[in-house]
Amino acid sequence: MQLQRIQLKWSVVALMLLVGHSSFGQTEPATDSTTNGWSLEQCVRYALENNLSIKSQDLSLKVQENTYRASQYSLLPSLSADVSQSTTIGRAVDPTTYTFVDKTVMNGNGSISANVVLFNGWQKQNTIKKNRYDLLATSSEFEKLKNDISLNITAAYLQILLDEELYRVSEDQLTLTQQQVAQTRKLVDAGKVVLGNLLDIQAQEASEELQLVNSKNKLALSNLQLIQLLDLTDTTFRIAQPALDGFDIALVTSDYNSVYPIAEGYLPQIKTAQFRVEGAKTAISIAQGGYYPQLTLGASYGSSYSDNRDQVTVVNGVPVSKSYPFFDQLQDNKNLGVYFRLSIPIFSGFSTRYNVSNSKANYHRSVIALQVEKNNLYKEIQQASSDAVASYNRYTASNKSVETLNQAFKYNENRFNVGLITSLEYNTAKNKLAKAQSDLLQARYEYIFKTKIMDFYRGNPIKL
Known part of the structure; x- marks a missing residue:
């Protein structure tokens, strides 16, 4: 399973990294001198500074701020x-x-x-309050957009790391098979094994050559995806290699009921829904102001x-x-x-009455929307906690499987070299080990991603 599919549906989740402020310049950050590649933090920072959707949302935020300021100044006398x-x-x-x-x-x-x-029935004062809530909601939506982009960048970044690992596994498998081809050819020449064994191992070599090409293409596509997310034109782009070898693989046990209040308190999608509720409540007062006389x-x-x-x-x-x-x-x-x-006001065709009714309906709808956001967040944290434990169990099982299959393969390799087993048995043992190694790598990166998500829900800064 590709890492980018693991939790992209979790648009509410983001990685709170150390990022700079928005800028209109398309300046690429300097690469790490030790790895000659972009770190995850650099990728996220660059995206947040140059992404067009973020720039557009920033302008929408400025428009909403101007609307709020204009409503404040509407209390001043007009002069002409x-x-x-x-x-x-x-x-x-x-x-x-x-x-x-x-x-x-x-x-x-x-x-x-x-x-x-x-x-005028406090309509102007209530309009100021509503515009303030709308401004706060727009600001929270802006933060959510930046979070979503950060998550997409992170998923693409980890996908590249995974594909690089899988490519190296394919290289190692092909190298091993090429060595066996040479060894089998010597055994055939010496008359110790039949020619069929050499043909079988050569067929395996051809299959693994194709697998290596596919792995290389997959890695290139993963790099291209991140390049496109960053809107880069530099085809020589590459990422840095983080020190994941020291990543502590330990069971993450967390009570999602204790994590939920933390996430609810700071995640922007919850704040947005809360501000929409307050704004809708104020809109009722604005509509009710139509019943009052106006004194000028x-x-x-x-x-x-x-x-x-x-x-x-x-x-x-x-x-x-x-x-x-x-x-x-x-x-x-x-x-x-x-x-x-x-x-x-004496009679306005019941327009004020229906304005009030519609405002109340919008308010109740916003209350429902807030509860939906809270319910979704609770389910996502619950699922994230379960996935973190499941990915840990998958990792430990895959690690044990690799250790066992590696011993079995070495045993079968020695038997094959002396002609005690056929090439089919040898290839079967080798393919089992390759699959187990691939499963281990995917489980490892999946576990890293899941634990980072849980760290995010706890409100911790996250970086590789």
Whole structure:
């Protein structure tokens, strides 16, 4: 079973590695000077800095943050200015004198107005709360995306390590068979064994040559998969060899009931669902605000000008008209207004009622979604714990099988070299050992992966 299939369904699981912050530069990290390859930490860090899905989600997070900030500033008064210039020809009303004139008149008006909502059923305040929960939920989704990418990178990385081990096993098996071909040819030439034995062992050699080619192709495909996950163009990419020889193979016994509260407390998918519940609850209050009246306070300041208007002064008891300067008119025509506006909802086609009903339904749906996430997490931890124990048992059984079959093979090899058994019996013993070695390698890497997952659920930093 390929390692990448082991737990890719566990999208909720991720490896919390030491990674850097997001960057838009496609700069490849330096390789390890001792191994001349990329470590797992370097691969994950590079992916988190350059993955396009992460960059897109980061922009979505910025949009949600802007939405939250905008809702906060909506509590401030709105301020606007208006300036207009008009020309009337013929009979019209002069807006500065409110008299009819029958000539071409130019008028100008300017005003500044401000208004603020004093009360609207707390809709604005609740909208701020909801947008904050939406921002927190989006942030948690962002973290989950990074976790999922880290998991995919890790699975692909371990798959390469496994395929490299299997390739080396294939090489060793072919080398051993080639030695037996040479030994059998000498026995045939000496007349100690029949030619059929040589033909059988040569057929085995051809089969193992094909197996070696297949292993090499599989390793190349595994490398290609990781290259594609990293969006690299460097075909010379290779990974570093971690010191897994010192990995402690010991039975992992854990009470998943004690692990679950730890995972529930920090995993982003649970936090996302919790924030969605709080946001949906606040949405009910927003919808219910539609039942309340809205009180608005407004103020305006303005003035006007008309070239038709004359300034009249009294000189020696006689009214005298003269031109009315622009700025004098603005000073004399200024006006200031303050108003309160109360809007009372009476009937809106039951839209508010159904908005409230829909908000309540969405809230109950979000509560169910949260419980589903918790149930799934509990099942995943339960399964991970069981898989860790099962993989340990498989590893110990495979290790014992390899030891036994290795002794049996050496015994049969010695008998074959002196012609006491046929090539068919020799090949059977050799193939059993090769399969056991392959099973041991797969069990070992599967066990490593399972234990890393359990470490993650406990909230421990994980790296190879």
